[in-house]
Amino acid sequence: MPDSTDDPLTAPKPRSRRRVAVAPGADPTTVRNTVDRGDATGRDYRYQHGYGVILLVAARCGRRPYVAIWCEQHEDLLAQRQDGLYDGYQIKTARPEGGAWRLTDEDLVKSIGRFVDLVNEFGPKIGSLYFVSNTEWDEITPESKDDRRRGRCPRLFLQHVRGCKATTDIAEPYAKAFLDLQAGCSCTADELFAVLKRTDLIIGPARREIEASLAHEHLPLLSECQSLSPKDLNSIRDDLVAQVHRAASLQVTDPIRHLRAFIDPTDPDPVLLAKRIVVADIEIRPPTAVDMPGFEFVGEPTLQLEAGIAGNVIDQKLNKAGLVDQTDYMRGRARSAEFNLIKDVHRRPDAFPKLLVQIEQRVYGEAMEAQLQAQQQPAPYGPAMLMDVQARLKRLAETDAAAIGHHKYDCLIGVAGLLTNACRIWWGPRFPIITASE
Incomplete structure (x- = not known):
């Protein structure tokens, strides 16, 4: 009978080794674990939720015509506009040292493919589409002769496509990039063209700076926050980010979920409503306002209850x-x-x-x-x-x-x-x- 380790199907997989040399008996809370990426994934999601707060603040200030933000509803963020249309936001973080975004990058191609699916399904209700990242876009100087790279520059590519009336107007080197992108998105040329005409790019805060940027650049735009201390601004920021996180996490506390029928429902879907944050309902409550001391009277009461009322x-x-x-x-x-x-x-x-x-x-x-x-x-x-x-x-x-x-x-x-x-x-x-x- 052969040893089980000789069979590649039953042989145990070798355990992964830690990349950090640790002295025997070291305290595990004093050494960072660079193998488990769970904390990095959480950081990326917090960036997405933080950008949701940026949109909420912009809407509250009147800088964006949004009445509500829907979290993880067909897009990372779906912004409901005053005119009834919806703007879609794809939020992607990347290491700046990994290089600038190019049109061939997998995450960018997938995001545009999601935009295509969104427009195909809800076309008349979709407004603008935005790809947001903490990393720059690839740029090329006018003097450069590298046409292949020029065609893959996201900003130059989108600017060229926007100036075209039909797919047949797309010229080289952007025509080749368009065909490659179409293949990556698995869609028709007209579907991709319609999406690209309404797609734009946004550079968000740096990944390590979004916490400070939210608290000390965006929140102070609100009148309620203009005179608050840094500590209070940080606390309000965390409360708003947590609110976006809850809306994106399928946390539903509405009791109607225990009464709503599945086949013939008469109530709105509480799961969908939990994904919505109405801009007008956002309350900014500085923590220090709650902690302000009240005034109390001292002494004993003079009224004697149950003593009765004098007749006259x-x-x-x-x-x-x-x-x-x-x-x-x-x-x-x-x-x-x-x-x-x-x-x-x-x-x-x-x-x-x-x-x-x-x-x-x-x-x-x-x-x-x-x-x-x-x-x-x-x-x-x-x-x-x-x-x-x-x-x-x-x-x-x-x-x-x-x-x-x-x-x-x-x-x-x-x-x-x-x-x-x-x-x-x-x-x-x-x-x-x-x-x-x-």
């Missing part, structure tokens, strides 16, 4: 202030506020009494400021003060909800009633109160 304190105060017709309104709001605050105590007991202090002090402060203004007119000034307090508390509930535990306006005006009952808020000049329990 609110009545006496409102009657003297010219608000007799608001008595039932204020007493009802006070009872309801007390009821809802007691429920909140049981729902989140750890937040009380600290939260009650914040609510009480915010309502009390607004009432005191309103009273100071209302006192500038003759008594009774209760109606003017009440309308001012109502406007202030509505604004407080809308603009600073987190500081008051997200309680609504009705609760806040009820707290004003409780503070009135506790003789902290007065709606007119002070006078002796005759108390009587309910």
Whole structure:
């Protein structure tokens, strides 16, 4: 019986050797692995996602007429224009030391072939097509006699083709390059000609510089980013790149995916929608804005919940202030506020009494400021003060909800009633109160 290693079909393949000499017992986290290309592949994808951010910023600034960017949807990036057409972007990175791009390079030929497929399938909806790379295009001087190289220069080739009305107008040395490209794309001459007429070239940032370029050249074009620190710009950049990455990675979190039928769907495809980033929906939130310290009131609350409402304190105060017709309104709001605050105590007991202090002090402060203004007119000034307090508390509930535990306006005006009952808020000049329990 022959040894299995003699059979080329069953012989084990020799293991690849590492290219870096490592001392025995060395720490594996101190030596770079130059054999595994996984990290380099990730870097190239990040470049593509970073270029998606460049398009989003350009659209947000009005420099490009895009309303949305679709990631990995028939193209690396598909930019939806305001006129309903779509611009296609192929993003390819290369080592600059590997030389400039030529028309015969495999990645460029494949990209143009993808453009041909895109136009064949969606022709009327496709606008411009762009090949983007971090590497320069091959250039040749007018004095050069190397016609073969001239024909393979991408920029010169596209400029010549754009000036032709038909494939028969393509002259040498570009005619030979056109035939070679047609063979590489496996398409008809007319199909290739139609694609080349709308294809253009873009040199993006250097591969090692795209991070800095995004954060400190492109993002500052947005008004929200013009005064931010480098640290904040870097953070916003990473958030936007992550958003493009998610759109390109088939990550779908829309619950409709568990309800949408396959044969007769009535809902939009959540997988397709997850690939779209709407320019108008992009939110730029500087991290430092979240970290800004808020203001907290200290001390203990003066309101005693479940203590009940004095039978005639609110009545006496409102009657003297010219608000007799608001008595039932204020007493009802006070009872309801007390009821809802007691429920909140049981729902989140750890937040009380600290939260009650914040609510009480915010309502009390607004009432005191309103009273100071209302006192500038003759008594009774209760109606003017009440309308001012109502406007202030509505604004407080809308603009600073987190500081008051997200309680609504009705609760806040009820707290004003409780503070009135506790003789902290007065709606007119002070006078002796005759108390009587309910």
